Amino acid sequence: MSDLPLRSQLAVALGRTASRMSRLAGRGDGSVIGGKIGLKLDPELLTRLSADRKLVLVSATNGKTTTTRLIASAMSGLGEVATNAFGANMPTGHVSALAAAPGAQYGVLECDEKYVPLVLRETRANVVLLMNLSRDQMDRAGEIWQLAGKWRKALDGAETHVVANCDDPLVTWGASTAKKVTWVAVGQHWKEDSWCCPECGGPLDRDGSHWACRQCHFARPKPDWILHGDRVTAPGGHTYALDLQLPGRANRSNGAMALAVVSLFGIPAEQALPLLGKVASVAGRYTxxxxxxxxxxxxxxxxxxxxxxxxxxxxxxxxxxxxxxxxxxxxxxxxxxxxxxxxxxxxxxxxxxxxxxxxxxxxxxxxxxxxxxxxxxxxxxxxxxxxxxxxxxxxxxxxxxxxxxxxxxx
Structure with a gap:
């Protein structure tokens, strides 16, 4: 933190004070107001706070708060991990999370879908996890095809390593311009937003887990990680039991994606799985x-x-x-x-x-x-x-x- 310019140090200090006052007043955890004040004083604060850290951005319509928590838990053996545990997933929340852990070499940040291009540009995150896209708050966020297109443009030529759900055609399309992609097959339970090809608009044919466009080349890529029931198969072919306290098939999907992400930081599944199993609730969910x-x-x-x-x-x-x-x-x-x-x-x-x-x-x-x-x-x-x-x-x-x-x- 002492390496920051004086203006940035002041922005961090005043942001922390605002966050603390917000908590004392019972107005929430203070993540948004603290980050807002920090960015007002130093518009480049997110970039400065991200420097020299290894960061993961987690984005999806559903499950990003839970998966962020799972990844942060699995990475805890590496040392302190900065994370926005309460779901403040826009730049203001990212600033607060990073400022709260100035000594953390690692960070896991949940990111609102439409902010992925901006936050990726500001942080130059090492890994971006893209899990699913479906209709959500269309009066505010717009059409999900637009979001996928923004992901696609932001990742084109980017050095970040993308981990993406290959069972979701929109996610696959958004991630496919990246230089490095790890594909994870975790299923797509809600299919009502992806019956048409995002590449050409033609119909998508589905045969079990495989999907392909009837009119162009766009098709499901070969997965590196595969979830089947409550077991996960890693790239080397070894299969692991996914024993989670969090219930349901969606959380098994979240857990498999988390394993794929932390493997990029050298954390083997044998080490990560017990840490994933310790997570019992996330920001009140399942409590x-x-x-x-x-x-x-x-x-x-x-x-x-x-x-x-x-x-x-x-x-x-x-x-x-x-x-x-x-x-x-x-x-x-x-x-x-x-x-x-x-x-x-x-x-x-x-x-x-x-x-x-x-x-x-x-x-x-x-x-x-x-x-x-x-x-x-x-x-x-x-x-x-x-x-x-x-x-x-x-x-x-x-x-x-x-x-x-x-x-x-x-």
Whole structure:
């Protein structure tokens, strides 16, 4: 830190003070405000703080916070790792994360999809992990084909090593201009955004895990790492059991991607796997909070693909579930994506609908012929459930509201 110019040192100090005050005031962890002040005082602060570090950028529509945590855990044996553990995934959050760990030689930074080109240019990250792309906050982020195109342009000729999910055609297209790519086959559970070829617009044919365009050369590349069930096969052919505390197929995918990334830093799977297995929750996701005899498990789902993965880890039917939807800025104002989610899987369960946009949710559930009760406040739903297990699925700000009310355990 002492190698920084005086202006940068002042920017870091004032940013830290703002972050600390924000935490004391109960306004969050302070990552955004601290980074915002730092960049205001020194617009080149992210570049300066990134110098002489080995950095990983993690980007995807779903799973980037969890995978960032998994990678940081697996890399902890190398020494201190700077990371934005609470999901502040824009340059302001990156500045705060790096400033908070001035002696860390390594950094693992979650990065919002549309900020990948900017952050890659500013940090010259050693590794970029690209996991999936699907519709999300289209009123704010735009079409996902545009995002894939920006990735493709940013990576063209870049020296960074890309690790990418070859089962997602949009991710493959975005990553394929990079000089060095490690392809990982972890599946694509949500396919509704990739039926057409991003290269020419023609139809994609799928045969099992393989996909190819019917009209041009674009096709699934040969994977270096392969996830099959709860086992991962590495490039040398050795297969490892993936034993995670985090539930569901999505987290097995996240774990396999994490293994591929840390291998580039010389960390063997045998060393990384026990560290991945120690991660039990991530920024409140999958946390179980006890409240008046109820064990409330919090699940985050922000878009159709995320809801599909949340349904995958629900307690077996007829376990009760509460659904909560807001439409604030961080969520995206447009809730029309609710119609892309197949809620019929919830039939036969006690279901409650709440949140600021509960009427939108109720309309969708009614159309899916799912029996439910709409309540003004989640407390009404919690107290209506008999003592025992209760799953709560919420989008971003609704999730944070619920997490604040019932406990912010990590």
């Amino acid at each position: 179980t909070v006890s409240y008046q005899g109820r064990d409330i498990r919090l699940l985050l789902a922000k878009n159709p693909a995320g809801w599909l993965e949340a349904f995958d880890v629900l307690e077996p039917a007829p376990g009760p579930v509460v659904l909560s939807i807001n439409a604030q800025g961080p969520d995206g104002r447009d809730t029309s994506w609710l119609w892309d989610v197949d809620y019929r899987v919830l039939k036969g369960r006690p279901v409650w609908a709440t949140g600021e946009r509960r009427l939108d949710l109720a309309t969708r559930l009614e159309a899916a012929e799912v029996d439910f009760r709409m309540v003004d406040d989640i407390e009404q739903a919690v107290l209506a459930v008999p003592p025992g297990k209760l799953d709560v699925i919420a989008n971003y700000t609704a999730f944070q509201d619920i997490r604040t009310r019932y406990g912010r355990a990590l």
